[in-house]
Amino acid sequence: xxxxxxxxxxxxxPESVSRRLVQHHKAMIGFLFGFFLVxxxxxxxxxxxxxxxxxxxxxxxxxxEHSDKNTTASSPGASMSSPPAxxxxxxxxxxxxxxxxxxxxxxxxxxGDQRLQDNVHGSDSINNKTSANFTVNLDNLQANRTxxxxxTVNTASDKQEEEIIRxxxxxxxxxxxxxxxxxxxxxxxxxxxxxxxxxxxxxGDARAIGGPNRTVLYISGDAAGAEEGHEWAIxxxxxxxxxxxxxxxxxxxxxxxxxxxxxxxxxxxHAVPAVVFAMNGLTSNPWHxxxxxxxxxxxxxxxxxxxxxxxxxxxxxxxxDKYRLILANLSRHDIVDLDKESGSVxxxxxxxxxxxxxxxxxxxPARFPAGNKNxxxxxxxxxxxxxxxxxxxxxxxxxKEQSAAAAAEKQRKKPRLMLINRGRNRKFVNLPEIAAxxxxxxxxxxxxxxxxxxxxxxxxxxxxxxxxxMGAHGAGLTNFxxxxxxxxxxxxxxxxxxxxxxxxxxxxxxxxxxxxxVEYSITAEESTLYExxxxxxxxxxxxxxxxxxxxxxGMRYYWLEQDIRLNVTRFAPTLHQVLRTIRG
Ligand SMILES: *[C@@H]1O[C@H](CO)[C@@H](O)[C@H](O)[C@H]1NC(C)=O
Ligand SMILES: *[C@@H]1O[C@H](CO)[C@@H](O)[C@H](O)[C@H]1NC(C)=O
Ligand SMILES: *[C@@H]1O[C@H](CO)[C@@H](O)[C@H](O)[C@H]1NC(C)=O
Ligand SMILES: *[C@@H]1O[C@H](CO)[C@@H](O)[C@H](O)[C@H]1NC(C)=O
Ligand SMILES: *[C@@H]1O[C@H](CO)[C@@H](O)[C@H](O)[C@H]1NC(C)=O
Ligand SMILES: *[C@@H]1O[C@H](CO)[C@@H](O)[C@H](O)[C@H]1NC(C)=O
Ligand SMILES: *[C@@H]1O[C@H](CO)[C@@H](O)[C@H](O)[C@H]1NC(C)=O
Ligand SMILES: *[C@@H]1O[C@H](CO)[C@@H](O)[C@H](O)[C@H]1NC(C)=O
Ligand SMILES: *[C@@H]1O[C@H](CO)[C@@H](O)[C@H](O)[C@H]1NC(C)=O
Numbered sequence: 001x002x003x004x005x006x007x008x009x010x011x012x013x014p015e016s017v018s019r020r021l022v023q024h025h026k027a028m029i030g031f032l033f034g035f036f037l038v039x040x041x042x043x044x045x046x047x048x049x050x051x052x053x054x055x056x057x058x059x060x061x062x063x064x065e066h067s068d069k070n071t072t073a074s075s076p077g078a079s080m081s082s083p084p085a086x087x088x089x090x091x092x093x094x095x096x097x098x099x100x101x102x103x104x105x106x107x108x109x110x111x112g113d114q115r116l117q118d119n120v121h122g123s124d125s126i127n128n129k130t131s132a133n134f135t136v137n138l139d140n141l142q143a144n145r146t147x148x149x150x151x152t153v154n155t156a157s158d159k160q161e162e163e164i165i166r167x168x169x170x171x172x173x174x175x176x177x178x179x180x181x182x183x184x185x186x187x188x189x190x191x192x193x194x195x196x197x198x199x200x201x202x203x204g205d206a207r208a209i210g211g212p213n214r215t216v217l218y219i220s221g222d223a224a225g226a227e228e229g230h231e232w233a234i235x236x237x238x239x240x241x242x243x244x245x246x247x248x249x250x251x252x253x254x255x256x257x258x259x260x261x262x263x264x265x266x267x268x269x270h271a272v273p274a275v276v277f278a279m280n281g282l283t284s285n286p287w288h289x290x291x292x293x294x295x296x297x298x299x300x301x302x303x304x305x306x307x308x309x310x311x312x313x314x315x316x317x318x319x320x321d322k323y324r325l326i327l328a329n330l331s332r333h334d335i336v337d338l339d340k341e342s343g344s345v346x347x348x349x350x351x352x353x354x355x356x357x358x359x360x361x362x363x364x365p366a367r368f369p370a371g372n373k374n375x376x377x378x379x380x381x382x383x384x385x386x387x388x389x390x391x392x393x394x395x396x397x398x399x400k401e402q403s404a405a406a407a408a409e410k411q412r413k414k415p416r417l418m419l420i421n422r423g424r425n426r427k428f429v430n431l432p433e434i435a436a437x438x439x440x441x442x443x444x445x446x447x448x449x450x451x452x453x454x455x456x457x458x459x460x461x462x463x464x465x466x467x468x469x470m471g472a473h474g475a476g477l478t479n480f481x482x483x484x485x486x487x488x489x490x491x492x493x494x495x496x497x498x499x500x501x502x503x504x505x506x507x508x509x510x511x512x513x514x515x516x517x518v519e520y521s522i523t524a525e526e527s528t529l530y531e532x533x534x535x536x537x538x539x540x541x542x543x544x545x546x547x548x549x550x551x552x553x554g555m556r557y558y559w560l561e562q563d564i565r566l567n568v569t570r571f572a573p574t575l576h577q578v579l580r581t582i583r584g
Contacts, residue, residue, distance in 0.1 A: 416468070
């Protein structure tokens, strides 16, 4: 390989700190939050998460695994969205997000659209991006605290969680110009113009050099290439500003330069295009798994119909395992751990470095290049369902699907509601009461305590068997990919003007995927902040004033600190509304 020091991706001090931090988190979180789904608690699940009145509790118990392998499985991001986050490798949970605008007009009846409108003005503070400060105080790593269960929790995981939240608060339109300064080459192989991602797309003589230096050479055949000698540092994921995504050096050389610099020769030649992307970052939080990697990978690579090879940097074994069905369909070729392939020079007819991304957990069909199929989020959900062998689009929601036959024998089942609880924050502290309220309203309830290392294949079938997926704003809701068309996502929006993120991260995608989107915004009294700080505290009385003081404070109170004590009396009409929708 060409040992040109200028090619090695530079890593600033903060970056390396962040990386160390992330690795540290992985270890800690993997250990502390490896959760297991235990079936039991209120009652046992009968048969196929059965019939009748059972409240099935899929509960998690901390795993006792300490091995490196197992710890890696849990990702850093996971910590934030407790439930989802906490689920390690083959975990089940999904997402993270939300808002409420202190007006608490009976929000329960509003559709997501209305709420979105309502919140446009009220949530500006959410968008007040104070300058990103990635500096991490290493001292925090030393300060452990003890959580309620008596487990020692390193505050580093909080930091990690903060980073995820910060990224999430950074709603679309990040205008950070960091990587757009490089001049504008005339025929660019690299496009640095998008606020979310950088991407280089090279056809011809492209050589991916394995090993720690992460370099892709592009040798332009023609003598007059405008970019010869250019070098780019590409963060090869869909978050170009995330410091702990290491960069890949992309260097363009003329044939003469390549010769003069003794550019490394191919050690292997491949007939298919390659996509180089990073698997670290905020992954392990299921929302980020999809928003940052899987959907961008779908956007970038689905058009190859499997005829593409993935060259992965910062490969994550848990990710490979958890999402193997998706990865194996997007590429029918072996996944290459590029960092480990020291000495290899892989030549592909086309190499794409980086992942295109349209928006948070979203796809904009208008942005596919001409001649490509313009996929939608609905296509994506159906694609995921197909890969997981779930019933096709023609099959109705479970309640309707079974009702014809069941009604005939007067065995009509109740609609099934999956109630996902979170692990660390935004928990339902009165979970049994909520489950009982759902039962009383006429649902069969499946309670999921996201702590278990459950196979996604298995869990996806449970989600598919439900008519309603209910949870507090958070990554657990990412399981909505496994719902059937017309099923309901019932999002409980925590206190603190969290409506906008709730809509943006879950409500909008749900609607795009033809799910029914229902939000229930809690009142201050339903937040544990109320009991903790009293009704006169600004965080309780005036969330706007909190948000005005910068994102950190809002994050602290509303994302990290509060839990939820649903007022089941107030919530009951929402349950009945959902029930009517399902029975429609
Ligand atoms: C990576 O780059 C550094 C500095 O550019 C160089 O010294 C080192 O030999 C390279 N490592 C490999 C494996 O090529
Ligand atoms: C990880 O967990 C699995 C079970 O989930 C266990 O068999 C294994 O010993 C653990 N360690 C490693 C390194 O996988
Ligand atoms: C980031 O925060 C640290 C400590 O809070 C501060 O010293 C530093 O100046 C900040 N950096 C930026 C770029 O705001
Ligand atoms: C924090 O926890 C880690 C891991 O359990 C431990 O190694 C470290 O000594 C603890 N630090 C403090 C200050 O307790
Ligand atoms: C991917 O899935 C689609 C169906 O969704 C199937 O037609 C295609 O053959 C699969 N490709 C691979 C490489 O498995
Ligand atoms: C997708 O492409 C088809 C045909 O090319 C077109 O009719 C349709 O309007 C496009 N949809 C979107 C959302 O761009
Ligand atoms: C979890 O993933 C590991 C590999 O990472 C696998 O060996 C194990 O069987 C999986 N466990 C479950 C419960 O899916
Ligand atoms: C954004 O936050 C900063 C610092 O918290 C504050 O000085 C500024 O006034 C805020 N801007 C808006 C529009 O709220
Ligand atoms: C619960 O909600 C009902 C109906 O909105 C209300 O009358 C009641 O005061 C609430 N209970 C509490 C404890 O806030």
